[in-house]
Structures are given as C-alpha cells and as structure tokens.
Amino acid sequence: MTTLGHELRVSYAFVERNFNLVKRYWGWEVVWLVYSVVNALSITYIGAAMERISGARVDTSYLVLFLMVGTLVWHYLAVVFDSVSSMISWERWEGTIEYTFMAPVKRLTQMLGTCVFSIVYGMLHTAVILIVVAFFFKIDLSQANLLGGVLVLLAGSLSFIGMGIMASVLPLLFTERGAQMTNVIQAMLLLISGVYYPIQALPGWLHPVARLSPATYVLEGMRQSLLHNANLSSLWGFVLPLVLSGLLAIPLGMAVFDWGERYAKRTGKLKRSG
C-alpha cells in the first residue's frame, strides 16, 4: 500500500509538469484548440452539404452526426496517442530526457502520470469541440446514451495508450526523425478505422485489417450509443474487445519501451545530440 502510494505520488510529477507546460504554452494551446474546432466544423459541414454536392436526397442530420462522432472520437484518440507518444520526443527537444531517466522513477509510474494527464486533457479538449460543433449544427444529444459513449471512449483509451507507449520508442531509436514517424501510425489508423466512413467502404482485403484496429470498435460503439441510443448491455460487444486489446497493448508497449530504453543506454541515444 505504501509502495502504491509512493508510485501514485511520483506519477503526479508528470501530471503537474504537463499542466504547467500547458499553462506556459497557453498561446499554442489556444491556436491548437481553434485549429481543432475549425477542422471538426469543416469535416462536419461535408455532411451538411451532401445534398447540394450529390443532388440526391440524403438524411443530412444523420450524416452530420456520423461525421461529428468521427471527428470527435478521432480527435480524442489522436490527442491521447500524441500525448503518450510525444513523451520522449518532447523531453528530447527540451533536453531533459537524461534528467528524467536518471530519476528513481519506474517507467510504469511515468506512463501512469503521462496517461492520466493525456486522458483528462483529451476529454477537456474534445468537450470544447463538442460544445462548439453542437452549437453550429443545433445538434440535439438529449436522446443519446452519453454515459455509454464515455465508457466506450475510456475503454478505447487503453489500447491507444498501449500503442502510444510503443510509438514513443521511435524517438529513442531514431533521434532525428523518430517523432515524425509516429504520425505514420496515426495515418494508418485513420485510413482503416472508419473514422469518416464505414469500414465497408474499404476494399475487401482491408476489412480484416480494420477489425484489428481498436479505433474501429471505439467509433462503432460511439455511433451506436450517440446515434442509436444503444444501452449499456448492447455496448459490451465493443467495450470487451477494447478492454482486452488494451490489456494486451499496454504490457506489450511497456516491454517494447523497456527494450528501447536498454538499446538507447547501450548505444548512447539518450543524449540530446544523438
């Protein structure tokens, strides 16, 4: 119990530090939030304009909601993934990586603090975007199962945290371009997970691949809860695979990170200049 208390206290170092950084970089945070809101609106307007684009009758409200869920969920998952995967690249850029790695902190504790921050930050960011988009499109979510949506989102966070931990190794291995490489992982998930279209629109050979992406389950579960007001019991089909993949991804991510850290310490890659 004492050990757990110690680890929780130490993990708070990363939460507090990251919130301090958000405060100090407030200008960037405002720009990023405005960009995210505008991006979400732009994508959702594609749904609103579909009748004009195609000249055919479509269920515009449904399409707007479909795209809105896609853009919000993707934004949240991308923020969580980014926060976790940039844990190393940020410290490398600041030059603090050796200091943090020299501290008597278990990597799991560091991940815990980083992940708690990223989930809270992602939720707040996404909530702001939801409010603005809902205001623009007069979206009524009174019939939606919001609790179910949050449950699916939290379950999906586990897998994205695991993948983020794995991706954070890239800046350890590739000191110059490792951070940019993590973008490839995000781009692949964006393509195959049915963010802005059902996965059935993809070529047949990509369907099984799409089923391997946790984002696919998050998006389908979120659409069921927000568009079809699915109750909690019918959401287990989405939540269970997400929890299971999260329970697999996080230990796997930790093992990959451990290997990456040893490699960096063997070859001197922790040093800022590489």
Place this chain on the structure above:
Amino acid sequence: MDDLALVVDGATKRFYSGSWKGWSIPGLVPRNGKAKMVTAVDQVSFSVRRNEIFGVLGANGSGKSTLIRLIATLLIPDQGRISVFGLDVTREEMRVKKLINRVSVDAAFFKKLSPMENLMYAARLYDMDARCARKQAVEILNQLGIKAESIYNPLENMSRGMQQKVAIARAFLTAPILLLLDEPTTGLDPRSRRDVQEFVLNLRAAHDATIVLTTHDMEEADRLCDRIAVIDNGRVVALDTPEGLKALVARGNGRDPTLEDVFMDLTGKSLKEEGEREG
C-alpha cells in the same frame, strides 16, 4: 568497504557509428564490419571515498562525460563494473538512482517553466514532501544568488549562468549522497563560478556528500578536489592529490608546476588547444 562511495572497476564503453550500404539501421550498425568504433572509456578503474571531492580532468572528448553517464545509469558499460555505496549501477539501478544526482554542462530544463516549477518537478520525482521542497528550493536558490522575483518566471528569461545555478539547486534539493558535477562551471562568469564552488564546498561540509567533478578549469580542480584523475583518450593516465600530481612534473623556468603543466606533460596537449580544436 562502507567508506567507499564509488568504485569503478575496469569500466569500458564503446560507441559505434556507420551504416550498411548507406542505410542506418538501429541495432544492426554495431554488427557491421564497416562500423566505426570509438572507445570513449577504456578500462577505467578508481575508487572514491565517502565525503571526498574527486576530480576528473580531461580535454573535450576525453571520455569524462561518458564516465559520468555510466555512473549516472544513463549508459550501460560494455565491460567492467561500477558500484555506488556497494550497489551495482546496472543490476541495482533503481537503488543507485535514489543516491545520486547529476549536473550536466548544459542546464537541461523545461525552459518555459519557472525555476520553482522545474524544482518541484524534481522534488516530486524524488518523492519529497511538496511543502518542504518549496521552502528548501527558495532557500537554496537564494543561497546561490537567484533573486526572489526570478524564481517564478520562465527559465528562458535567465542568463546561462543563472540557469546553471538553478541546475545545481535542483541537484542539491534532492540531497544526493553522491553528486556528479559534469563541468558545472563551464561558461559561468568568475563571480558565478566562485558562488558555485563555495556551494560545493558547503554541500560537502554540511551534508556529508561525496562529489565527482569533471572540469576543464585547473584552478577549480586545484581548489576543490581532494584527488584528481587525469583522463586522456578514455584512459586514466594519472591519479593523485593535486600536490602529488604536481610533484610528477619537474620545476621549470624557476616556478612551481601547475596542474596545466601536469596535464600538458601527461597528455602532450593543452586543454585550451583541445577546446578550441573541438569547439
């Protein structure tokens, strides 16, 4: 054995660089026959007694910082063994980390954060009580001449000398019993350098700390260190007290030899020349 704070026994560290048909592949490069190998630390052995200030003197690229990184658990030695108060730095890494701290030549901080925010981050990493840590941080920063109004402003607004003092304050805050100072006064003005040196002496006297100090500054080494290892091309070429080292060199031009004379004599190079060549 308890009297020994640090034992370095045959420590060796090599780095490899190169490529395979023009491709850089992590993990594979060292196995490639065309890889270039640099031995940064070569069979280094010495021990440091508790409460001693032990100097490591060497030119740029001589292996001083690599040696400090090996002790600080930031690098894994290829050969040899390093122990801190009897704990092996590789096998008992977490226990060693609780005993040490390091100040590097480049003050590594979150530059947008204030000294207090950076120090609190350090305090929480070392599981210190936040209230006590805040109080101690102010005291240490004041002792090092950091003005009260600067403590809560972003570090990026401070001079390099001030940033280095904050780095030293951060290391002192966690009360390490083995403090690794890697060129802590490089680039500081004479006044700041003197402040830091006084603080190092106070830390040793008041907190029973053992200090390993790498430096280019001969006067600093002479003033602070109980013993000095001269390192060249990764190897220890001499190890003795400052007076003992000076005794190795004959008097010349009617004056007593300085540590610079010792260094020139042992390595065949001048620290200034080396610094200029590499800089």
